[in-house]
Amino acid sequence: MSLLKRFLFGFVTMGANYGSITAENALPGRKDALKGISEKHAVNGNRMFPPFPEGTKSAVFGMGCFWGVERSFWKLKGVYSTHTGYAGGITENPTYQETCTARTGHAEVVRVIFDPSVITYNALLKNFWENHNPTTKDRQGNDSGPMYRSAIYCVDEDQLELAKKSADIYQKNLQDRGVTGEVTTEIKIEPVFYYAEDYHQQYLYKNPGGYCSMRGTGVKCTL
Numbered sequence: 001m002s003l004l005k006r007f008l009f010g011f012v013t014m015g016a017n018y019g020s021i022t023a024e025n026a027l028p029g030r031k032d033a034l035k036g037i038s039e040k041h042a043v044n045g046n047r048m049f050p051p052f053p054e055g056t057k058s059a060v061f062g063m064g065c066f067w068g069v070e071r072s073f074w075k076l077k078g079v080y081s082t083h084t085g086y087a088g089g090i091t092e093n094p095t096y097q098e099t100c101t102a103r104t105g106h107a108e109v110v111r112v113i114f115d116p117s118v119i120t121y122n123a124l125l126k127n128f129w130e131n132h133n134p135t136t137k138d139r140q141g142n143d144s145g146p147m148y149r150s151a152i153y154c155v156d157e158d159q160l161e162l163a164k165k166s167a168d169i170y171q172k173n174l175q176d177r178g179v180t181g182e183v184t185t186e187i188k189i190e191p192v193f194y195y196a197e198d199y200h201q202q203y204l205y206k207n208p209g210g211y212c213s214m215r216g217t218g219v220k221c222t223l
Contacts, residue, residue, distance in 0.1 A: 021090055021105035029092035029104070037195050042202035043074050046081045048195075052113050056080050059114065059124050059159065060087055060193055062107035062151030062186075063132035064140025067203040068212035070110045072131050074202070078119025083111045084196040084203070087153050088186065093194055099147050107151050107186075111193050121159060122223045125166040128152065129221040131214055134167075135174070135181030141213035150183075153190035163187045170221050177219045 039048055052058075063069045066084040074082045086094050089105025099106050112124060132140055134150040152167075154160040164187055171183045195201075204210050 021103060023090055025103070026090040026105055027094065027098050027101070027103045029094050029098070031092065033093050034095065034195060034197055037198045037201060041074075041081050043205050044081070046113075048081060048083060048201070052080060053115075055117065056113050056115050057121070058155055059112045059121060060109050060151075060153040060155075060190065061112070061124070061128050062088065062109040062149055062153070063128060063214070064108070064148045064150075065143050065211070065213045066108040066110050066196065066200065067210060068214035069108075069131075070202065071204045071212075072127060072214065073110055073112045073124070074205075076114075076119055076123070076127065078115045078117075078123075079112055080115060081113040082202070083113075083193075084200045085109055085111060086194045086196060087111075087190055087192060088149075088151055088188075096197055096200065100145070102146050106147060106194070107149050108147050108196075109151065109153065109193070121162055122166070125152075125163060126221045126223045129166065129170045129173075129223075130219075131216050133215060133217050134170070134183045134185045135179070135217070137184040141215050143213050150185040152185060152187045153193075154188065155191060156189065160187065160189055166221070166223055169223060170219075173219050173222055174217065179217055179219055 086106035087109045088107045091104035094104040152163040
């Protein structure tokens, strides 16, 4: 992680790789979900927990530190709610401290609840590709470690197909612009999402001058 985040939170990233984390060596976690999370979104006042409005769908993205990622999505018209959290790993109901050890297998992610009649999943994918660097494995800017990996966690086969197609498109976009490096994004169906602590929810709204590591490649995605 960045020096700033180490200073702010006092956590040290260990040298584990999420691919080496198994049920036998992952941190145990806990049965109960984290408590104290606000029921209302700090930016728009919408619900943070189900049930969400009829017709809305969810999508989950990992693009590095989730503070800036969440802000990039809550600004989009048609997005009902956004939630920072952890996904893609093994540890049940992990804390931020545990995730930062790289021994949970999880990535920092943002879950997006959206109205597909207003904004499409492809539009969310476009925001995903253009606002981080998917070619830097386990790193975004100053933040390094498997919890900062590029990831798309899909809720069904339809999302999975669209996500994989978008990765191929963006790889070609990068090549056409002379950007070297292969897309390293982890793309899979992953139904489990764990909420992050309340102080991470809508962090950059509560702390307007807060840390943000988001840096895209400068290449547009032609979805």
